[in-house]
Each structure stands twice: as structure tokens, then as C-alpha cells.
Amino acid sequence: MKKHQMLIAGKWVDPAGGEWFESLNPFTGAAWALVPRGGKEDVDLAVAAAKAAYEGPWRKLTASARGDLLRKFAELVAAEADKLAEIETTDNGKLIAEMRGQLKYVPQWFHYFGGLADKVEGRVIPIDKPGVFNFTREEPLGVVVAITPWNSPLLLATWKLAPALAAGNTVVWKPSEFSSVSAFAFAQLFERAGFPPGVVNVITGYGNEVGEPLITHRDVAKVAFTGGDRTGEHVYQLAAKGIKRITLELGGKSANIVFDDADIDEAVKGVVSGIFAATGQTCIAGSRALIHRSIHDKFVEKLLALAKTARMGNPLDANTQVGPITTQPQYQKVLDYIRIANEEGAVCRLGGGPASRPECGSGWFIEPTIFTGVKPQMRIAQEEVFGPVLSIIPFDDEEEAIRVANGTVYGLAAGVWTTSIRRALMMAERLEAGTVWVNTYRAVSYMSPFGGYKRSGIGRESGIDAIREYLQTKSVWIDIAGSAPNPFVMR
Numbered sequence: 001m002k003k004h005q006m007l008i009a010g011k012w013v014d015p016a017g018g019e020w021f022e023s024l025n026p027f028t029g030a031a032w033a034l035v036p037r038g039g040k041e042d043v044d045l046a047v048a049a050a051k052a053a054y055e056g057p058w059r060k061l062t063a064s065a066r067g068d069l070l071r072k073f074a075e076l077v078a079a080e081a082d083k084l085a086e087i088e089t090t091d092n093g094k095l096i097a098e099m100r101g102q103l104k105y106v107p108q109w110f111h112y113f114g115g116l117a118d119k120v121e122g123r124v125i126p127i128d129k130p131g132v133f134n135f136t137r138e139e140p141l142g143v144v145v146a147i148t149p150w151n152s153p154l155l156l157a158t159w160k161l162a163p164a165l166a167a168g169n170t171v172v173w174k175p176s177e178f179s180s181v182s183a184f185a186f187a188q189l190f191e192r193a194g195f196p197p198g199v200v201n202v203i204t205g206y207g208n209e210v211g212e213p214l215i216t217h218r219d220v221a222k223v224a225f226t227g228g229d230r231t232g233e234h235v236y237q238l239a240a241k242g243i244k245r246i247t248l249e250l251g252g253k254s255a256n257i258v259f260d261d262a263d264i265d266e267a268v269k270g271v272v273s274g275i276f277a278a279t280g281q282t283c284i285a286g287s288r289a290l291i292h293r294s295i296h297d298k299f300v301e302k303l304l305a306l307a308k309t310a311r312m313g314n315p316l317d318a319n320t321q322v323g324p325i326t327t328q329p330q331y332q333k334v335l336d337y338i339r340i341a342n343e344e345g346a347v348c349r350l351g352g353g354p355a356s357r358p359e360c361g362s363g364w365f366i367e368p369t370i371f372t373g374v375k376p377q378m379r380i381a382q383e384e385v386f387g388p389v390l391s392i393i394p395f396d397d398e399e400e401a402i403r404v405a406n407g408t409v410y411g412l413a414a415g416v417w418t419t420s421i422r423r424a425l426m427m428a429e430r431l432e433a434g435t436v437w438v439n440t441y442r443a444v445s446y447m448s449p450f451g452g453y454k455r456s457g458i459g460r461e462s463g464i465d466a467i468r469e470y471l472q473t474k475s476v477w478i479d480i481a482g483s484a485p486n487p488f489v490m491r
Helices: 040-055 063-079 081-092 096-119 153-166 181-193 207-216 229-241 264-280 293-307 328-344 398-405 421-430 463-468
Strands: 006-008 011-013 020-024 031-036 132-140 143-147 170-174 200-202 220-226 245-249 255-258 288-292 347-350 369-372 389-395 413-417 435-438 471-479
Touching (some): 040 170, 063 096, 063 153, 081 181, 096 153, 153 220, 207 229, 389 398, 413 421
Parallel strands (some): 143 170, 143 220
Antiparallel strands (some): 006 200, 347 369
């Protein structure tokens, strides 16, 4: 197994504590790499490196020069996309087809924000005070901490790194301890692109040993986190103690709503895509299918027929459609929720347990699982499972669909399947979700903002909105009258 190092101040270094931990391959269940176990000393070194780079060479670069570096980096990622995808698939079990697609798309974020870097402008304000010139500057925050999850490590890191760097910040990046390996290969490309040492630092380890010291470090200006809402709540509380800026992209319990006028065959494919693609391990998973009662039975039969054809197996095989659960604790969590659903009276129509197919080997596989007879108040319909488990809930009219869809603490995404423009626009307006898809699902772009309502998060990633999350506005006042007013009265 390869023993990896962390990137601090442009150098690949061993952890100060001299410890590593194993990263497991979800398909085999076996260890395949050794990841540095960082600690507070490593955190202090990484933040100091980021601060020095921010105050030194990085801040001295023009915005156009920063943009050039981001575009160079994008080209390097494009050239290494297949290699990076294979590392990700080996480390987290996501399908190679999906990881290749993500890695070939990732460069667009760096091209987009590279182009946006020198478009950040202040404004001149026609102030109401005579003899005063007033204008604003948009300035970077300083050192940003990016904490990323295990399900799409490099894509979700990109959503933070690209706008943060374009805005002129420096970054300390902590990937998930369950899928850190691709971060090392990705970070090497920043060196090759010519980024000054310390602009991007990668430190690995456990949340309490690395994450918390990073979040609470006095020299960190902002924390950008993607993960579960319970952990996000803890991150929020820690960041609040230091009055730090925060971006949180958290969990979801997204509703995929199918009306009686929808193209049923297309809607069936959309529901399958929403829950079984990525093995359900995505924050935008359409884990609740709300089906109009008049088409419920017909829809369920078509859905079961399609879901039964899903090919499970080695995620490195391009023909595989459903891969393993990424971590052993998550595997057990999904099985626990299946048990809870059965206990609550939901009817399991497909799957419902571990996959015992020969092609699944010794990995952490769970059969695609579909429950009917689900009531909106059941835990299976309220809590995020983060696995290939679908709850089907019937509804009678638009008002009931909206009430059920909005009836959770989450608000990340929603899908609507209808041929009515009136209904599509009305649902888009009334659904409490940061993203609403109509007659499609799981579409994202570097050009469109992404984020959640309610417990699904704070702030937005991607699009022009994202760069604003990494900037602060300064107001500058200049006297041009040449005569001082009464110094004892506010001007």
C-alpha cells in the first residue's frame, strides 16, 4: 500500500504525530492506501502556510494572473481526468462512468471562475453627502477551510476551491477520512500549474483531530463544509464562536413528484436516476417518490420492472449501474433504516437487504430497495438514509403534494414531472427547495447556483453567487471638499 503525505506550504510532509490510517476499498472491503493522520500541530502549520501565502505572493498577483493559473489547472485536470476518476472509484466505490463524467466536467468550474476572477468589481456610489467621494471594493476574506465529504470528493471540493481561489483567498482543504486519496493526486496539479506554495494545502485526518482545530483556528476567516446536517450543525456552532463566515451544503430528503399528466416512462427513469444512481449516496437523492394516486399502481409496476434490471458489481466496470456503499458504518446505517421501515409498516416491494450476488464480491452492497405504503410521518420518509432506498407516497392533488414535499426539515432539491407549464411554474414557486427540476433530475452546472433551504444548508455554490460567498465589501470615503466640517457632529 502506498503511504501518502500531506501538502503544506508547497511541500509533501509526514504527519507530525507520525501516524497513518488505512483507506478501504468499498468493493473488496480491503485496505488499499495509507492516509496521514493529522493533528493540531499539522493544522497550525497548514493555516500558517495559507496565511503567509495570502499575505505574500498570492495577494500580489493580479486578478487576471489568478485567473490564468485557474485555467492552467483546468487543463491539467482534463488531461488527468481518467486517472483521477479511477482513484476516486477505488477509494469510494462510485461508478467509474459517473466519476469519469464528473472529472471531465470539473475543469469547467476552474475555467468559469478563472474567467470571473477579474470581473469582480466595486462601484461608485452617488453619495448624498456633499464634498465626499464614496466607492466600494470587493476583497477576499483570507484563509478559507474547505471540508469535503466522501461521496463525490473532487467535484464537491471544486465547488469550494474554484470560487475561493478566484476571489483571492488561500485554502486549507480537509477531505473526508473515508476518501482522501484522490485529494493528493488533485493537489499535485496545483503545483504543476504554478500556484505559489501555501495557496492550497491538504491536511487529512479525523474530524475531532483535524476538522475542529481547523474550524476554530483564529486565522481562519471562513469555513465551507459539505456533509450531513448533524455534523453541519456542529460545524456551524464551532464557527460561530469565532464569528467566522460559513457555507454549509447539508443533507436532503428530496421529493420526486409525479403527476397524472406526466410522461410515465420518462418519470420512471427520472425516479430511478434520482435514487439508485450513485447508490443513493448523494445529498440530492430523490428518496421520496410522490405519485398521483390515479397512476400509483401502474407507475409502481413500471418502476419495479426497471429497477430489477439494475446491474450491480465492480464499480470499475463501465457496465455496472449500482455500486457498493462507500463505508462500513454507512452500510450498517442503511440496513438499520430498512429494518425501521419494515417495523413502521411500510411494504418492501423490492430488495430490502444486503446483496448476495456473486458479482458483488465481498463489498458493502445493498439491493436497490423500494417501499410502498409509506406515510409522510414515518422515519423512512423524514430522515436522510443516504443509500439505495426509495419511499413511495401517494397523493391526491397539488396541495397535498406540496404539503408532503415541504413537510420535512430539509429543502435541498425537488423534482416535478408534468406536461403542464402552469403546474411546473406553480410547483417551482411553492416548493421549499434550493433546486427544482422539471421533467429531469440530478442536473448541475458550474453556471447555476446550488444550495439548500432549511436544514439543507446556508449559502450557494456554483454560478456567480458562489464567488460572493468568498468576498467582503469595503466602503471607502474620500473628502474632496477640502474643508473640515464640525468635528463634533457626524458628517
